[in-house]
Amino acid sequence: MAQDVQLSDADLEKVRALLNANYNPQDHQEAQELILGALQEVQHLFGWVPFEAARLIAEHLGVSENLIYGLLTFYADFRTEPPGNHFMLLCHGTACYVGGSQRLIDTLRDRYGIGADETTADGELTVQIVNGCLGVCDCAPLIHLDHVYHGNLTVESFVEAIENAKRNGPARRDHAAH
Amino acid sequence: MRLTNRREFEQLAESAREKFAALGTGGRWSISVGMSECSFAKGARETWDHFRLQLERAGIQHDLRQVGCGGWCWAEPYVIVSGPSHPAVLYGNITADQVPDIVRAIEQGAISREHAVGIFGDADYDGIPSIHSDPFFARQHRVLLADAGVIDPTSIEEYIANGGYSAWIKALFEMTPEQLIDEVKTSNIRGRGGAGFPAGIKWESGRQARATPKYVACNSHEGEPNVYKDRRLIESSPHMVLEGIMIACVAVGSQRGYNYIGGEHMLAVARFKHAVQQAYEYGLLGENILGSGITCHIRTRTGGGAYICGEGSALMYSVMGERGQPRTKPPRSVEEGLWRRPTVLNNTETLAAVPAIIRNGGAWYAGLGVPKSTGTKLITFQGPLKRLGVVEVEMGISLRDLIFDVYGGMAEGRTFKGVQTGGVSAGALVESQLDVPVDFDSLTPLGGMLGSGGFVVFDERVCAVEFARYLMAFNRYESCSKCTPCRLGNPALVEIVDRIRLGRASMSDLKLIERTSKHVIELSLCGLGQVAPMPLLGMMQAFPEEFAEHIERHHCRAGVCPVGQQVLEPVAAD
Numbered sequence: 115m116a117q118d119v120q121l122s123d124a125d126l127e128k129v130r131a132l133l134n135a136n137y138n139p140q141d142h143q144e145a146q147e148l149i150l151g152a153l154q155e156v157q158h159l160f161g162w163v164p165f166e167a168a169r170l171i172a173e174h175l176g177v178s179e180n181l182i183y184g185l186l187t188f189y190a191d192f193r194t195e196p197p198g199n200h201f202m203l204l205c206h207g208t209a210c211y212v213g214g215s216q217r218l219i220d221t222l223r224d225r226y227g228i229g230a231d232e233t234t235a236d237g238e239l240t241v242q243i244v245n246g247c248l249g250v251c252d253c254a255p256l257i258h259l260d261h262v263y264h265g266n267l268t269v270e271s272f273v274e275a276i277e278n279a280k281r282n283g284p285a286r287r288d289h290a291a292h
Numbered sequence: 293m294r295l296t297n298r299r300e301f302e303q304l305a306e307s308a309r310e311k312f313a314a315l316g317t318g319g320r321w322s323i324s325v326g327m328s329e330c331s332f333a334k335g336a337r338e339t340w341d342h343f344r345l346q347l348e349r350a351g352i353q354h355d356l357r358q359v360g361c362g363g364w365c366w367a368e369p370y371v372i373v374s375g376p377s378h379p380a381v382l383y384g385n386i387t388a389d390q391v392p393d394i395v396r397a398i399e400q401g402a403i404s405r406e407h408a409v410g411i412f413g414d415a416d417y418d419g420i421p422s423i424h425s426d427p428f429f430a431r432q433h434r435v436l437l438a439d440a441g442v443i444d445p446t447s448i449e450e451y452i453a454n455g456g457y458s459a460w461i462k463a464l465f466e467m468t469p470e471q472l473i474d475e476v477k478t479s480n481i482r483g484r485g486g487a488g489f490p491a492g493i494k495w496e497s498g499r500q501a502r503a504t505p506k507y508v509a510c511n512s513h514e515g516e517p518n519v520y521k522d523r524r525l526i527e528s529s530p531h532m533v534l535e536g537i538m539i540a541c542v543a544v545g546s547q548r549g550y551n552y553i554g555g556e557h558m559l560a561v562a563r564f565k566h567a568v569q570q571a572y573e574y575g576l577l578g579e580n581i582l583g584s585g586i587t588c589h590i591r592t593r594t595g596g597g598a599y600i601c602g603e604g605s606a607l608m609y610s611v612m613g614e615r616g617q618p619r620t621k622p623p624r625s626v627e628e629g630l631w632r633r634p635t636v637l638n639n640t641e642t643l644a645a646v647p648a649i650i651r652n653g654g655a656w657y658a659g660l661g662v663p664k665s666t667g668t669k670l671i672t673f674q675g676p677l678k679r680l681g682v683v684e685v686e687m688g689i690s691l692r693d694l695i696f697d698v699y700g701g702m703a704e705g706r707t708f709k710g711v712q713t714g715g716v717s718a719g720a721l722v723e724s725q726l727d728v729p730v731d732f733d734s735l736t737p738l739g740g741m742l743g744s745g746g747f748v749v750f751d752e753r754v755c756a757v758e759f760a761r762y763l764m765a766f767n768r769y770e771s772c773s774k775c776t777p778c779r780l781g782n783p784a785l786v787e788i789v790d791r792i793r794l795g796r797a798s799m800s801d802l803k804l805i806e807r808t809s810k811h812v813i814e815l816s817l818c819g820l821g822q823v824a825p826m827p828l829l830g831m832m833q834a835f836p837e838e839f840a841e842h843i844e845r846h847h848c849r850a851g852v853c854p855v856g857q858q859v860l861e862p863v864a865a866d
Contacts, residue, residue, distance in 0.1 A: 143612075143631060145613075146612050146613035146614075147591070147593060147611060147612065147613055148613070149613040150555070150593070150594060150595070150596055150610065150613060151593065151594055153596070154555050154594060154596065177613070181613075181614075184614075184615055185596070185613070185614075185615065188596075188598065188615040188616065189595070189596025189597055189598050189616075190596065190597040190598055191555055191556060191596045191597035192596060206517070207517035207518055207674075208517045208518035208674065208712060208715075208716070208746075208748045208762075208763075209517075209518055209674030209675060209748055211517075211759070211762050212674065212675050212676070212748055212749075212750045212754055212759075213676075216758075216762070216852075244556070244597075245517060245599065245766055245769055245770065246514075246515045246516065246517055246554070246556065246597065246599060247516070247517045247518060247519070247520060248329075248333075248556075249329060249330060249520035249523055249524070249557070250329065250330045250333040250334075250365075250520075251365075251518065251520065251672070251674040251680060252330070252365040252366060252368075252674075252680035252681065253333055253334070254674065256333070263332070263333035263334075265333060265334070
């Protein structure tokens with residue numbers, strides 16, 4: 115986990131408020147059940163799960179930090195590094211594959227120098243390749259960029275969507291939530 | 293509004309029915325926009341906004357409603373308009389710029405022919421055909437999807453108006469748990485997640501298990517890369533799934549049910565949570581429900597994007613806040629599941645069928661489909677077909693009818709090459725095998741599988757070898773790495789396929805694939821590992837000539853493999 119990124123006091127307060135409002139288990143069983151949900155909500159809030167937020171969750175639910183680290187590294191959806199200005203889910207489900215999503219992945223590698231779960235060197239774009247499926251298969255191949263779907267992509271329209279997003283300036287951070 | 297007894301429920305149902313029947317009558321227009329994740333992708337939110345403004349500006353008396361996904365993804369964003377001067381009509385592909393056309397038609401009391409897909413009813417009207425003259429609708433038998441695209445998924449009253457929760461009332465007041473189990477056993481419904489285990493027998497084992505408390509869990513994880521039936525079902529009829537879980541709780545003798553939904557299906561999670569909250573508010577969940585003395589609580593839990601969590605034991609570890617890694621069985625989960633207590637785990641689709649089975653009787657359900665695979669099945673198709681979407685058909689329909697009739701055949705200029713069955717867990721079938729009936733048992737001998745009902749059609753642009761690599765790479769990535777054959781065998785298989793793609797393989801590599809696969813299949817612990825090499829083996833069986841071409845002639849028909857780009861010495865297999 116990126117320990118050098120510090121959360122501001124205001125951000126920490128947001129996490130505490132969220133935990134106090136929605137995460138009040140009756141017993142240890144329920145506390146265990148709530149961990150994944152709490153991590154997801156934190157990720158929605160910041161676009162990733164900062165170390166200090168994970169520690170707050172551990173304290174609040176009475177579980178160990180190690181256990182939380184184990185979850186963050188097991189479940190593919192969690193990010194432990196802050197994402198770039200723009201966040202893209204690239205669907206690589208079977209329908210998108212048949213529609214040519216491999217060419218989009220190749221384009222990311224060749225043109226932007228990034229692969230799965232990586233951020234471009236200029237911090238502009240983070241991509242998460244979704245192995246499962248976004249479930250909008252009739253628009254394959256498809257991406258979800260800054261909360262907007264772009265479907266029936268060719269390599270050209272794919273690059274255009276990325277460049278347009280970059281020109282429009284940084285997206286809201288919670289757009290990286292997934 | 294908290295209901296406290298059965299009579300209050302009946303009264304509510306009566307008034308809900310009247311209210312629902314009044315939609316689109318009395319001089320008011322009813323405009324229903326399909327709002328689900330798939331239609332958002334095509335701009336349904338904008339369509340909705342434009343309708344809201346333009347209907348108001350035109351001064352039309354109307355109810356603008358949101359409904360779920362009807363399954364006709366090819367027509368999204370879609371709108372159903374009914375009103376004083378004509379029956380309900382389904383309009384397709386209504387993006388924001390088409391909205392003025394529809395609003396103008398409403399003003400004139402006419403139907404916009406240009407956008408009409410069909411009349412939403414049995415009879416033709418004014419030269420516009422009924423949707424039932426279209427094979428996409430006519431060949432469906434909608435039980436689970438009966439309310440999809442019809443009711444507002446966020447309204448418990450609209451669900452009740454259409455017969456919702458009447459099975460729950462039966463379970464509370466009229467039937468014993470044993471009778472509930474008997475009905476499900478009579479229906480002979482088999483597990484819709486893919487394994488096909490009879491649900492009634494599972495319920496019975498759950499009921500007979502001695503340890504308490506017991507739990508019911510619904511598997512709505514749906515992490516497979518070509519299946520989206522469960523999330524569309526939850527987005528469209530969350531209460532139907534919920535009612536099924538609640539009935540299972542009573543039948544098994546459990547006071548708590550869980551629904552485990554993939555965390556990435558955010559709209560499905562939100563709509564299901566909303567449904568649970570409504571059921572509590574109406575007094576249909578909680579303690580001493582409607583004075584029956586029965587207690588039932590439902591919790592929603594979400595996963596984090598790990599395919600393996602769709603496996604039973606892994607799912608339970610994930611609910612319990614652990615890493616989702618399967619364990620050895622026995623004990624089976626009906627003996628030791630959540631919190632080491634008896635747990636009955638069913639797929640979303642299985643549980644969603646339960647309210648209809650209890651309402652209409654198990655014998656009615658058993659009369660649908662074919663004897664060994666009763667009932668209806670949700671099917672999703674992807675690939676270069678004319679139409680795409682979710683359909684609900686009776687078991688036993690042939691693959692050919694599905695592809696070339698229901699889904700309208702291949703898209704313009706594309707030729708059928710094969711169809712991948714069983715998600716990522718089975719092989720592909722070719723044209724000559726398409727007359728096989730779609731049910732639990734018929735596809736398996738051909739190397740295919742029904743699985744959860746996800747099929748992918750592909751054409752000549754797809755290379756069989758690269759496709760096999762894609763499917764193998766998926767299983768390699770999603771392996772939880774707990775046991776060695778799966779952790780090391782799958783990467784080894786991907787490497788061998790890569791060798792073929794690069795033109796560096798020899799024919800003996802095909803033997804090596806078979807041998808390695810045997811180890812992975814026989815020695816892996818859970819369902820993922822035991823079927824992981826199946827798509828590769830299936831692809832080799834369906835398209836042996838393409839594998840041979842890559843190896844011997846360094847030729848890729850689809851022109852996508854880097855085979856033959858560089859001359860390299862063949863690498864010995866052993």
